[in-house]
Amino acid sequence: MEFTILKRRLDIGKQIDDFLDQVSESGLLFKHGVSDYLKGNQSAFSEKIEHMVDVEHQGDALRRSLEEQLYIQTLIPESRGDVLELLEAMDALLDRFKGALYRFDIEQPEIHPEFHEGFKELINHVVEAVEAMVRSSRAFFKKISGVADHMHKVSYWETESDKVSTRLQRAIFNKDDLHLSQKMQLRDFVMHVDKIADRAEDVSDKLSIYVIKRSL
Amino acid sequence: MFAFFLSSGLFLGWSLGANDASNVFGTAVGSKMIRFKTAAICCSIFIILGAVLSGAGASHTLTKLGSVNAITGAFIVAFAAALSVYLMTRMRFPVSTSQAIVGAIIGWNIFSGSVTDTNSLTKIVLTWVACPTLAAVFAVILYKIVVFIIHHFNIHMFRLDLMTRWGLLLVGAFGSYSLGANNIANVMGVFIPVSPFTDISIFGVFNLSSAQQLFFLGGVAIAVGVLTYSRRVMETVGEGIMKLSPVAAFAVVSAHSLVLFLFASQGLERFLTSHGLPAIPLVPVSSSQAIVGAVIGIGLLKGGRGIRWRTLGGITSGWVITPIIAGVFSLFLLFFLQNVFHQNTYQPMTYKLTPAAMARIKEAGISTQHLVGLADKDFDTAVQFSKEFNKRVKINSMQRDFILSSAEIDKLKITRAAINKVNTVWISPEQLNALEKLKGRSFEHKWQLVQALGDETPAWHFSQNDRNHNDELSNRLANLYSILRQ
Numbered sequence: 005m006e007f008t009i010l011k012r013r014l015d016i017g018k019q020i021d022d023f024l025d026q027v028s029e030s031g032l033l034f035k036h037g038v039s040d041y042l043k044g045n046q047s048a049f050s051e052k053i054e055h056m057v058d059v060e061h062q063g064d065a066l067r068r069s070l071e072e073q074l075y076i077q078t079l080i081p082e083s084r085g086d087v088l089e090l091l092e093a094m095d096a097l098l099d100r101f102k103g104a105l106y107r108f109d110i111e112q113p114e115i116h117p118e119f120h121e122g123f124k125e126l127i128n129h130v131v132e133a134v135e136a137m138v139r140s141s142r143a144f145f146k147k148i149s150g151v152a153d154h155m156h157k158v159s160y161w162e163t164e165s166d167k168v169s170t171r172l173q174r175a176i177f178n179k180d181d182l183h184l185s186q187k188m189q190l191r192d193f194v195m196h197v198d199k200i201a202d203r204a205e206d207v208s209d210k211l212s213i214y215v216i217k218r219s220l
Numbered sequence: 221m222f223a224f225f226l227s228s229g230l231f232l233g234w235s236l237g238a239n240d241a242s243n244v245f246g247t248a249v250g251s252k253m254i255r256f257k258t259a260a261i262c263c264s265i266f267i268i269l270g271a272v273l274s275g276a277g278a279s280h281t282l283t284k285l286g287s288v289n290a291i292t293g294a295f296i297v298a299f300a301a302a303l304s305v306y307l308m309t310r311m312r313f314p315v316s317t318s319q320a321i322v323g324a325i326i327g328w329n330i331f332s333g334s335v336t337d338t339n340s341l342t343k344i345v346l347t348w349v350a351c352p353t354l355a356a357v358f359a360v361i362l363y364k365i366v367v368f369i370i371h372h373f374n375i376h377m378f379r380l381d382l383m384t385r386w387g388l389l390l391v392g393a394f395g396s397y398s399l400g401a402n403n404i405a406n407v408m409g410v411f412i413p414v415s416p417f418t419d420i421s422i423f424g425v426f427n428l429s430s431a432q433q434l435f436f437l438g439g440v441a442i443a444v445g446v447l448t449y450s451r452r453v454m455e456t457v458g459e460g461i462m463k464l465s466p467v468a469a470f471a472v473v474s475a476h477s478l479v480l481f482l483f484a485s486q487g488l489e490r491f492l493t494s495h496g497l498p499a500i501p502l503v504p505v506s507s508s509q510a511i512v513g514a515v516i517g518i519g520l521l522k523g524g525r526g527i528r529w530r531t532l533g534g535i536t537s538g539w540v541i542t543p544i545i546a547g548v549f550s551l552f553l554l555f556f557l558q559n560v561f562h563q564n565t566y567q568p569m570t571y572k573l574t575p576a577a578m579a580r581i582k583e584a585g586i587s588t589q590h591l592v593g594l595a596d597k598d599f600d601t602a603v604q605f606s607k608e609f610n611k612r613v614k615i616n617s618m619q620r621d622f623i624l625s626s627a628e629i630d631k632l633k634i635t636r637a638a639i640n641k642v643n644t645v646w647i648s649p650e651q652l653n654a655l656e657k658l659k660g661r662s663f664e665h666k667w668q669l670v671q672a673l674g675d676e677t678p679a680w681h682f683s684q685n686d687r688n689h690n691d692e693l694s695n696r697l698a699n700l701y702s703i704l705r706q
Binding site: 015016017020078079080081082083087144145146147149218219 | 251
């Protein structure tokens, strides 16, 4: 994988764009992967996992190469620390998507059809939150005045996913024909997914500080 | 011997390089935008270029402020200035070499009884206020423009990074050039009247005047200062008064360079005067003052919260103290050298209102009625002489300078041996011819010689508006005086 990175001697701005593309793609893969899982389409689901692993590798390689270049070429000395932290945090979001998808694969939770919509809605909101975060990050590099617009949306989707998460958990525990163990497993899944939106919001909070620090 | 005396000037150059290079590249190196090595090499090259190519402008004002007329005196003046700059730098104040040298020259003036040219002094002191103010205004305007451009064109962070680096290097080079052009006068200015160098021609293409050769040496000394000692200062200067972003640093260095350039550019001066605009005086200004002014400008633009006022107070008080310390050092050292080592730190000048001088003064429209009582009396110093005639007549400083130059006694004799000593490279055949015709004649005053030469050929005439020609002619004449002096 690193070979491909080396082969593509892209300039660093393009590499950051590519890296953010990977983060964004991981969200979409997660969304479609869970959807396939809920449909019971195991082969499509496995395909998504494989693809996700690929994306994660590429993301890691890009991040490492970026970090290396930032240090070796002593680029953006003023914001280097912030940019590195941002890249790490975005990479962590990507990892969380991968982790969540793997968890579905390993634990194979039994999700009752009446929760399907709730799960889909939650995942949709979480992915939207991360998407907004990706857009904020892009703006941070390209058009700093536009960061605030996107950051506002990160908060919005995080709140929305919190609401869905609470509703979903309540519904799970109100369902009488489930074992407590099943309820707890599903709750963990809901919380795990919801956490991704929380993390996105944490990154967004950090980014707002970086923006202030980057004032010309 | 000249080399030994020049060493103090080179010491001053070295400390200027160690101290002032940090003004140009400090923020860039401090914020790691440019590597020290790159900065030091670029800075050195452009300082030398600036010194040799455009150093002449500002040195003129300094030579006018006080013509240190003995090499030992020049040595002490430069040494006193260098010592005060070095000490203040040790105390971590970004001092001004210009102020130090001005203080030291005034010390020499006091010691030798010469009259300080108040006109030049006022010019110089005014720039101590004008320079930081102008730098602040420029910095704010430039910063506003740059920020507008960045926001308007949505420049990518990495492209901006690259552009800022190149920008900093470019304005740094420009700043170094201006620093060399403007401040070389501080380093070498006092040696111009006593320089033994004659003009050399390199392959008949370039002609290096004696002043330019001095400036080259001074430029090299500054460059050595940059390479050997400026690193520490550069790496710490960025955060002295307030923390600057690279873009703000770019605005600050640009403003600094522009100001230094304005006060050193003969081209600009010619342009302004030829268009009937008021010219900017060509004065050695302080790069430290320019940079501090620019930083404060940016600080105030951002609301003034980031400025460390205490540090700033220290710096400004340093500006008041520097010329005083340099003056005191200069006085003390001159006294020491003159009385303990019996070295001549100045050439005693006598002043006498000879009939010829009286006639010249009268011709210039100054009433000589009250000066009659002073006629044919010898005065040992300019101060004594001007005190006497000030008692009798009310005149302005220009008239005073005119009377002083008219009455200054300098016994010059044109002999065959002297003519043979004149370097034919820097004197035109026409000029030499005029000199030959005057063989055997003696003069009491310098202006008489100039007049006599002018009567022979227009090649010895001062021009109405060609300053370059006049500067060159003055240099030739200064050389001629030293040859013809008895």
